[in-house]
Amino acid sequence: MSDVDTGFLRSLPKAELHLHLEGTLEPELMFQLAERNDITLPYSDVEALRDAYEFGNLQDFLDLYYQGAGVLQTEQDFYDLTWAYLERCAADGVVHVEPFFDPQTHTARSIPMSVQFRGITRALNDGQEKLGISSRLILCFLRHLSEEDAFTTLQQALPWREHFFAVGLDSGEKGNPPAKFQRVFDEVHKLGLKIVAHAGEEGPADYIWQALNLLKVQRVDHGVRCTEDPALVQRLNDTQMPLTVCPLSNTRLKVFTDMSEHNIMQLLEQGLCVTINSDDPAYFGGYLLDNYLAVRDALGMTKAQAIQLARNSFTASFLSEEEKAGHLATLDKLA
Template identity: 65%
Template sequence: MFKVHAIAPHRLPELLRVMPKAELHIHIEGSLEPELIFALAQRNGVTLPYADVEALRSAYAFSNLQSFLDLYYAGASVLLHEQDFYDMAWAYFEKAKADHVVRAELFFDPQTHTARGVGMDKVIGGLSRACRDAQTQLNISADLILCFLRHLSEDDALATLQEALPWREHFIGVGLDSSEVGHPPEKFARVFARAHELGLHVVAHAGEEGPPAYIWSALDVLKVERIDHGVQAIHDAALMKRLADEQTPLTVCPLSNLKLCVFKQLADHNLGQMLEAGLCVTINSDDPAYFGGYLNENYLQTFAALQLNAQQAYKLAANSIEASFAPEADKHRWMHELKLCFQGFSEQD
């Protein structure tokens, strides 16, 4: 374990901002800011049920996951053409660059768009082009993970995967998102088995609002490599031990958990407890346009609320890099950069 030398507390926020980090849980449709929603609506002749940007932003008061999803799908209605998907992703990448993100693995929901008659080629075409440009123009390594909407049927998910296969080279894995409660992971056993056959990485949302049992089945039935969220694991001691022993990455999203009322206040969040228990925890932004902050804001607010320290900052950033699906050579380089960043801060104190 890399030993972080003492860093003055007042310098910790700046360290959090500039340290290299990966983002492993970002729904690209959830990065669609109200200003861009209105710009795309005007460009595409889409009428929105909100008078202006301020009216839309004021609707961002959620009581649970479903209340957010209703607005999320309405916002996505402005995405019609390949350039729309490119513009949305590029806006995210510019913010990611400012947050010193070196690796981003973007979730996207094709069913949200194909159900509206938008072609898979437009969705994947725009997003993959933005990923390529992020690498060449911003030096951000980026890949796509195709997510299935769990409130829809498994047959629909299987059809979606089949429809996406002509663009297989443009996405590295599959995931499972949308309404969790009442839609356990095992509902999607066949489509995840197919993804394994295709050599795709597999991840799944579990234990956000759903019980620890959903995490168990994501691991044992879907055989996922990462758990997205996973905060409800804290209620199952055997599961906590397994997650620690196996070092299964958890892509935790603190501001999302706060905004969706998973925790009443950020100071109640269990991220610190999970770190102390030895779990491979990472910090991510989830749907930053809706939840009040991109990656650095999640770090800054969480560290302030939980009074976390520089050693924990290093661990979280290192976890994010190591848990990514990037090539090993890239991970090795970023880990070296991370250590140099921390050494630079310690030498200045």
């Protein structure tokens, strides 16, 4: 039985490090943007679309995800998407975010990089000014596309270099190992950008090794299959390599059949730097607070563990050491 109540978890200062902006597109906003842009969706109403959010695997989800992203057409659309997410963060006690976005999803539809960056960064700036939520934007490559396409995307993004802090690798892992993108991430490294990568969700533990050794990541997104390899768990612990774990996403996509089987608390108790995140909350049924609550309810998360998870979220962030220290001092007062 957990000793931590919902009010405490809501007020607990938290950072979110694994969140796809396109994955925050709620059915209501999707219909609103479709109407604004004169797009006809293949669903009769919001409820019909919500019903479609019942999927059995990652590919089914991705098919719906990319279809939904088609309503994002203008700078204002990207602003509205990002702002709606930040408002939810404010309600959940989230004070820092490092969201992903997938430019290839949009450039493939002839939506210029400038439209995406202007809309997203304007909302993030407003989030800092109006909500007190700081941010570091992460540009991601789609791993089901070619490395050549990733190189092109990186070049297209360079005029906007000041607006993104890191580069990631996302989309379906199967058949797309990190090694496929080693050369482009060598280039990212030379540019002085931080590097993160999805590995060890549907892909095997070996993909985590590749992310570490070939891509030289600063964080592993997901990483829950590390337990398949004790030597890998030891490496992650020794280096305090952050894992950005997404509990509700993992259960919806059947990485674990039930939250009670999730290994996040086991990894936390082993001393690994695990964090809680929401991934694609519009599709997986919960934003950051919902994920904390789900872990509490299924795995008996204690107050001390909740504070440690929040500490990890700041320690693993790309904030400056001074900024981290301020958040950690706040958490120390709650212990």
